[in-house]
Amino acid sequence: MIKTDLPIISASQVGDAAILADRSGAIIALVGPTGGGKTTSAKEAAKANGIDPIFRHISEAHKGGIVVINCAGVHEENARGIQVPHHEGDGNYRAVSIIPEEMPVYATVGDAHVLCVVDEYQAGSGPYKQALRSAFFAPEGQERYIGVHKVGPNVKFMITFNGRIDDMENGKELAQPDAARVCQYRYELSCKDFLDYTAAKHKESPVWGYLNLYQQGVETDGEGLNPWTNTVAGEDRPSRYVGGTVCCGRTWEGLCKMFPDWDSIRNAEHFELHASSRIPNRVVRDMVNLINTVLKVGPKVTSIRNGHSTLQDIPKHEHPAIAFAAARIALNEAGKDKPAAIASGLWDWAFDLFESCSAELGAWIFSTLAAHTQPEPTKDNPTPDNPIFDHPSASKLAGLVNC
Numbered sequence: 001m002i003k004t005d006l007p008i009i010s011a012s013q014v015g016d017a018a019i020l021a022d023r024s025g026a027i028i029a030l031v032g033p034t035g036g037g038k039t040t041s042a043k044e045a046a047k048a049n050g051i052d053p054i055f056r057h058i059s060e061a062h063k064g065g066i067v068v069i070n071c072a073g074v075h076e077e078n079a080r081g082i083q084v085p086h087h088e089g090d091g092n093y094r095a096v097s098i099i100p101e102e103m104p105v106y107a108t109v110g111d112a113h114v115l116c117v118v119d120e121y122q123a124g125s126g127p128y129k130q131a132l133r134s135a136f137f138a139p140e141g142q143e144r145y146i147g148v149h150k151v152g153p154n155v156k157f158m159i160t161f162n163g164r165i166d167d168m169e170n171g172k173e174l175a176q177p178d179a180a181r182v183c184q185y186r187y188e189l190s191c192k193d194f195l196d197y198t199a200a201k202h203k204e205s206p207v208w209g210y211l212n213l214y215q216q217g218v219e220t221d222g223e224g225l226n227p228w229t230n231t232v233a234g235e236d237r238p239s240r241y242v243g244g245t246v247c248c249g250r251t252w253e254g255l256c257k258m259f260p261d262w263d264s265i266r267n268a269e270h271f272e273l274h275a276s277s278r279i280p281n282r283v284v285r286d287m288v289n290l291i292n293t294v295l296k297v298g299p300k301v302t303s304i305r306n307g308h309s310t311l312q313d314i315p316k317h318e319h320p321a322i323a324f325a326a327a328r329i330a331l332n333e334a335g336k337d338k339p340a341a342i343a344s345g346l347w348d349w350a351f352d353l354f355e356s357c358s359a360e361l362g363a364w365i366f367s368t369l370a371a372h373t374q375p376e377p378t379k380d381n382p383t384p385d386n387p388i389f390d391h392p393s394a395s396k397l398a399g400l401v402n403c
Contacts, residue, residue, distance in 0.1 A: 006031065006186040011193040014041045015048030021183035022049065022156065027136055029121075029159040029174070032187035035250030037194070038160040039119055041187065042066050045158055046115045058102050064112040069102055071124030103135075109152040122161040122174070129178070137181050160187075189249045191215050191228040202256035203371045206265065206294075207275075209324065210287050211252065212371075216364035218320050227283045228252075244280065251278045262328060268292045293321035294328070301325050305349045311356045323361045326350050327368055338373040339387040351393040366397035 009017055014028070021028040028045060030038045043053040046066050056065040101108075104116045118132060135151045138144040144151040159182060161174070174184070192215055195208065202208045214227050224232045230247040245251065255278050258264075265271045268288050275284045297318060303309045304322075314322060330350040334341035341347050347369075354365045366388075375384040388394055 006184050008188050009185045010188060010190040011037060011041045011044055011197060012190075014044040014187075017183065017185060018045035018156075018158065019048050024183065025140075026181055026183050027157045027159060029161070029178075029182040029184045030187040031161055031184065032189075033246075033248060034162055035246070035248035036187060037189040037249040038187050039068060039117055040197075040249075041189075042068075042115055042117045042158055045156075049113075049115065049156055051113045051115045051156070058104070058108060061104055061109045061114050062112050064114060066115045066117060067104060068117045068119055070119045071122075071128065072120045103146050103149070104152050104155045105146060105149040106152045107149065109155060111154055112152065113154045114152060115156050115158060117158050117160060119160050120162065121159045121178075129175070133177065133181075194228075194249055194252060198253060198256065199371045200376075202253070202260070203368075204261045205256040205259055206262055206291065206324075207252070207256045207259055207287070209327075209368060210290060212368055213290075213320060213324070213364050216367060217360040218358075218364050225283070225286055227286060230280045230283050245276065245278055247279060247283065254278050265291065268295070290321060290324065293318060294324045297321050297325050298329075301329060304353055311353060319357060319361060323354065323357055323365050326353055327365055330369070331372055342373070342387050342391050347391070351391060351397075354397060355393055362397050366394070370398075 009030075014030070018028045030041065032038050043066070046053040052063075052065045054065040056063065056067055058067050061067050104114050121129070124132070131146055135144050135146045136157050143153075144155075159178075174182070191211060195212055195215055198208065211227065226232065228247060255275055258274060258278070259271065268291050271291060272281075272284055272288045275287065297314075300309070300314055300318070301322060304311060304314075304326075311319065311322065327350070330341075330347050331338075333346060350365075354362050357365065370386055370388050373388040374386045375381075377384060389398070
């Protein structure tokens, strides 16, 4: 990754950046590492511009939404349209341009509101980028064209590229004509944004729970490990890829899918073997240590629940595992009806335990339970209340959460 002085934004800031770029007569350009969520962040840019945040194939772009063009290894004709001879009927031929199949031209998208994400822009050839440039930018009041084909009037563009060191060395960075017409940001997906965007799909995964521990400030390894970036205090991320597994949004989500719940982990050895195929082993070992401890502290959680001991009777280094195990037990016992578990007092023992935890652990456990108890929005109730806030301990624990 190139060291630049570009401002850094994460997913939750992309929408505002896209609006400001459009207001200034430019388009937004995000530079960041592969797998960091740049393309997915287009959903935020789309929502900010009133565009349906659904990815579609170009053949369905007339319905509106997001389409993605990948510039890697693409010829200029894919943008401008292939020139073919056309018989005029008088014995003469002239060249006509066939409508480019992958471009958001008016003949394909009509008046639909579309966000076109031009991915891996740095990998496109000079002529290809030149063809696109006339679609990105046109003098005010004039139509935009790709070759001879008019661009849909409600199409907006967004550029993403990797900004790798070898791209800079090979002259594949943004050219000055592009740089003068875009708002450039270095995109770095934050752990918090990742957790927010993936909670609905992956909150049952112990991998998601582990990252949430880190997000709430709970240290699990004693060395200041940042599992999101695979760094420890005082250590910078590598400036270029040197091989092996990496920590990024794509690999973390892949690991959540690989282990969607506790039942998917046969044992710690099974987890370590396969998790290490996606995430660096230093981080995996930290997760394995936590998993091993969680599996061992079940009897201690039962003892606390039955009033035979307290959290203070247990070594402090086991407290994260105790909280992890207690949350797992509470959620399993509640089943699908979490509001009933809260109302009936089924979770009272767990809340008592969590209130005796450190502030960081209390924040983690509350945010984890809140993610599981938040009702799905409906058309009639787009912002339903979370029943967890009805519990007497909720206000204290909610005040600890690292937002």
